[in-house]
Amino acid sequence: MARQIRVAAAQTGPVLTEDMSKGVEAACELLIQAAGQGADVICFSELFLTPFFPNTLTPDYERFSLTLPSPVTDPLFARARDKHVATIARRRACRGGATGARTSTAGSCGAERR
Numbered sequence: 001m002a003r004q005i006r007v008a009a010a011q012t013g014p015v016l017t018e019d020m021s022k023g024v025e026a027a028c029e030l031l032i033q034a035a036g037q038g039a040d041v042i043c044f045s046e047l048f049l050t051p052f053f054p055n056t057l058t059p060d061y062e063r064f065s066l067t068l069p070s071p072v073t074d075p076l077f078a079r080a081r082d083k084h085v086a087t088i089a090r091r092r093a094c095r096g097g098a099t100g101a102r103t104s105t106a107g108s109c110g111a112e113r114r
Contacts, residue, residue: 008034008042015051020064020072023049027089028079035083042080046090049073 010030015023027044034042049072050064066072073089080087 005040008039010044012048020049035085041086043088
């Protein structure tokens with residue numbers, strides 16, 4: 001049986017601050033708008049919460065790496081569950097603890113629909 005899924009692509013704009021909570025707030029607003037337009041899934045751009053690392057070249061960029069679940073992204077995923085919208089959120093991630101490899105990866109939060 002065929003099923004239609006409405007997908008929203010979200011572009012939060014340039015990240016000019018190191019405060020990831022501001023990006024989460026912007027993402028929550030976009031998620032609310034997408035849900036209001038019937039989106040089932042919302043996809044955020046790569047590294048949407050952090051400055052684009054090639055432009056900053058700071059030696060301590062590792063502080064932007066997140067392991068999910070994270071208190072930083074919890075508000076976004078809670079809103080997604082509340083609105084029944086699945087999310088695909090690209091972020092910088094840690095593999096193997098504090099000394100492990102860093103990658104750009106996608107975290108997701110499923111949303112059960114009726």
